[in-house]
Amino acid sequence: MTSHVEEEILRLKRKLVRDDAQGHSCEQCRHITLKLIPLPATGLKREREHSFRLDTTVAEVRDLAASGCNLWAMIRDKLALLELEEKVQGERGNVKFDSTKYERWWSDAHYKDLAASVGGDVEREFWHLRKSPVFWGFSAGAGYEMDFSVTQEEFVRVIIRYSSLNGFKGSSVSAEVVLIVPARPVSKVLSPDRGDSGIQMAKHWTSLWALSSPGDLANSTRACVGSPINLNPGSSASITLYRHWLQKCETCHSCGINDLPRSMPSLALDVAATNSVRLIQVPTAMKERYVALSYCWGTDVQTTMLTQGIKNDLFSGISLERLDPTIRDSVTVTRELGFRLLWIDALCIFQDDEESKRRELGIMGKIYQNATFTIVVSAANNVKDGFLHRRRSTLDRVGFVDGHPQPIFKFRAESSGGGKEKPVILRPHSLDKIEPWYERAWTLQEMLFSRRRLQFRDSQTTWLCHCIEPPAQECDGWLAGTDHNYTGYSDSYFEATMTMMRSANNSANVDEALSNWYDLVEVYSSRKLRYFDDRLPAISGIAREFASILQDGYICGLWKADLAIGLVWFPIQPRHPVSGVKSGPSWSWASYEGQATWWTHKCRKWRPNQDFEILNDVTELRSSSSPFGEVKKAELRVSGLLLPTLMPVREEYNNIHIYLEGARAAVVLEYPDDPRVQPDSGRKLSLLVLVNLDWVGVEGIVLLEEEEDRYSRVGWFDVEDVWPVTKWVKMRDRTPKSQEELQERLRSLWGGKQNIRQFTLI
Incomplete structure (x- = not known):
């Protein structure tokens, strides 16, 4: 049975890519x-x-x-x-x-x-x-x-x-x-x-x-050659190929593709009828396999969404013509692959009931996790694009750039099958573009939670099953495998995180889990949101899983037991402001309109500074039913080494340094154009020490006093070496200092013990 399925998959792939060779x-x-x-x-x-x-x-x-x-x-x-x-x-x-x-x-x-x-x-x-x-x-x-x-x-x-x-x-x-x-x-x-x-x-x-045509240049055990494009992802032959992918999971992998879900969404679309769909209330005791959809909404309002005004029409059944192209195509794929139930956020979550919406968004991770598979539309910019239409051929994509033809060559190549020669096409790497779905913030948790993905990309359709190790993968043409050519967008980049989240007992090393979280936020914070107040909600499902793994309290994108390190995020790649209010306090990465990272946790050992302490935290949630979602207000009462300093003058290349006695703090401001941090603003900055880097350096955050004893974060600083060095000495030749000696040196640089102060971060 296994060999028959694999042979049929290879036959169909060869047939489908023939038009693009x-x-x-x-x-x-x-x-x-x-x-x-x-x-x-x-x-x-x-x-x-x-x-x-x-x-x-x-x-x-x-x-x-x-x-x-x-x-x-x-x-x-x-x-x-x-x-x-x-x-x-x-x-x-x-x-x-x-x-x-x-x-x-x-x-x-x-x-x-x-x-x-x-x-x-x-x-x-x-x-x-x-x-x-x-x-x-x-x-x-x-x-x-x-x-x-x-x-x-x-x-x-x-x-x-x-x-x-x-x-x-x-x-x-x-x-x-x-x-x-x-x-x-x-x-x-x-x-x-x-x-x-x-x-x-x-x-x-x-x-x-x-x-090259599948299997022509490499034997069946080595899927190392990409294929030309399947130009018709919605054709009957393509649908037959997708069915065989599911069948291979069923017969070869023992991955549980036929298992019933542990839980069901509250609402789902019944797509059994030929020309219409009907919204149903899922009974509590119902357990039936269903499909989920992950896609980019786009900037326009969808033609049909679930609201109080249209709910009766949806429950009675509406024609496919009233749905946008991406929604229609997902209905077609679901039905053709033998499934009756489809979950789509815009049609299964009330869009005009904020409390209900927050509640459903909070369990979206479980919805994708329990779906038999997720249809992912990664190439479409918005719901109007669809994904079953004819793809552009490789030659159509080449064209001219600034008067230069993009090279695409067809040579002969030796085949592994008895020395025969087969055609091979060489095409530029530059045609491999980051697809819109990979740039959206909401889709990251949909990617991590989905156990299987039927993904419609710009140049290929892929099947991924993460229910076995290593993941099973198939494609209908173009590049083989799951990886892209850009870091932070491939499944392999998140492999450790996905394995940890899918562990049956949710057990993981705390340090490893925290490192995975920081790596995850670095990627997530670079992604796009239409509304900035979704910054915390769009990662809330992942945060819920990590809370279970870490057994720790969550506060505005950070973890209470690791707050000293969590607070020392580094700002990179600022964006232009987007709609909506900020989704967190100034000290959280969630408030920053750009990408954040934790600069040194990947290469140096760091620990909380001995003089820094979290005394108390106060968090007011937007909704009590969404503990990992939006916050109205969050404050931290802390104690630590705080050094007030005059606003520094910008140096060459707009660098900022604050000079201490025998040491230098390099400063990076979140928003360099902020009027409050200009040299002529008349304001003062304060440096708060948060973490020690080995025995030689420190990192912390730059604060601005907004009112008495209440400070907002405006930047990050790093002192690479706190010890005065009169001549060049290699680090390995220096006598290491103890943490006590480091602490005394810091207190001296920061003006003594009297600058260990209590204050509030807002």
């Missing part, structure tokens, strides 16, 4: 054949055997490109850019580097002035080539790529091969186009290993995804 191919590049994909851990020496190599010249490259071949045009443009870069960089004697004007050497702003100094056709062509959509990496030496000395300045070695960066294991492989050319400026060097001299060589390379 297109790419550039011409007489100039048709003779290129990619070697067989190496086995895992092949090694650099063996890698040579798997490479296509061609030694040529700049003039020959230009001739090949003149025929209209995209591959050689891409290489020609890179060589031309290297020549122009040398000319432009030669102007650095005429354009003085200004550190207040340029962020760094060879930045765009720096290059702008250098190129302008040259002017004319060189400047225009330089910027035209710099805007190429192809990203090239660079290495100052050619390394093992050259086995003889080069004496000709026009020499070019072209190498095309699979990339070994992922070890040729589970994730999709790339192919590299590598150029070995003389380093600029051209110089002679001695090659000690060969005992001769030649030109210093440099390496430039660009990576492209390798796509």
Whole structure:
């Protein structure tokens, strides 16, 4: 049974991607054949055997490109850019580097002035080539790529091969186009290993995804090659493929896909009828498998949502035409896969009853957790987009960028099936974009709680089952596997957190759980919200799970037993203000309109400062039924080392430092444009020490007194080294200090014990 299901899945995938197997191919590049994909851990020496190599010249490259071949045009443009870069960089004697004007050497702003100094056709062509959509990496030496000395300045070695960066294991492989050319400026060097001299060589390379029909280039045990796109995710063949994915879970994984849910949502949509849906009140004793939907609402109001005014229509049944495209498509998928019940937040939560809405939002985690699977619509910006329509082909996505064609090449490649050659398509990494669903704050907990996901992406549909280890995964085409090319958006990034949350006994090491929480908030706080007062509610389901794991009190996104460390979050990536009031007090990351992180917990040992103590906390919730949701007011009564200081002057690059006796505090303000923290504001800042970093440094928060004895947070500070050093001494050669010695030093820097004060954080 198992082999039959897997064979049928492979047959369907091959059929579905057939229409997209297109790419550039011409007489100039048709003779290129990619070697067989190496086995895992092949090694650099063996890698040579798997490479296509061609030694040529700049003039020959230009001739090949003149025929209209995209591959050689891409290489020609890179060589031309290297020549122009040398000319432009030669102007650095005429354009003085200004550190207040340029962020760094060879930045765009720096290059702008250098190129302008040259002017004319060189400047225009330089910027035209710099805007190429192809990203090239660079290495100052050619390394093992050259086995003889080069004496000709026009020499070019072209190498095309699979990339070994992922070890040729589970994730999709790339192919590299590598150029070995003389380093600029051209110089002679001695090659000690060969005992001769030649030109210093440099390496430039660009990576492209390798796509082929499923199973053609790798055997069935290695899903390391991506596939072209399934252009019709709503076709009958696609639906049949999705059914087989569910069937494989049922017959191969013993993951419990047929188990009844432990609990049911209060309301659900009955989608059994062909042209309509009906909202039902789920009986208390009812246990029936259901599907949940996770999607982006968008900025517009949905056509139909559950309100008191329309509830009777929904309970009686409404036609599909009254629903938005994403909702209609989710109904189709649910029904076609043999399910009757579908849960959608906009239609199963009263949108005009705030108390009921808060209550239902508080249990959304359980709703997704108990669904048999979740339909995830990750590519759609809003509910009007839908997801079963025809996808754009790979060629349609390429187009032109600033006058440059995005390269997509079709070569021949050796197959693992008896030495036969099969077509392989190389396409740019740049087409792999972050999809809207991955940028929304609400969808993070929907991702973490969903045990299985049928996900409709921009270029593929995937199936993920997290009910077994490792997770079972399937896709209908494009890149294999679950990972994206961007950190913080792949399932593997959250693997430790998801495993911990799905543990049957919710047991976890406290330090590990707290570290997972801080990593989670770092990702979550970078995501978008339409209403800022959703900042705490949109993570409340996850917080409820962590409260059970940690057995600790929760206060505005932080944990009471770890408040000293929780308070020392670091502000990064501020955003423009959004609608709604702030969802927490100034000392909570939830109040910050941007991304927050805990800077040093990942690399250095830290502990609460001995003089810092939480004396009392007062929290007023927006709703007593949502203990992890919105708060009206939250205050902390604390005691700690508090140093008042004059408002510092901004330094070069807008840096801020506060100078202590023999030490320096680096300050980062949450909102540098805040009128209250300007040098001419007449206000004072205060530094509150929160944590010690080993025996050498401290971190804390920057406060502003709003009224007597009541302070709001405005920033973060770090003292990297509290001990005066008269000359450079390596850290490992210094005599470590005790925590008592560190504390005495801090008290001295902070003005003595009299600056251990009690006050309120608001």
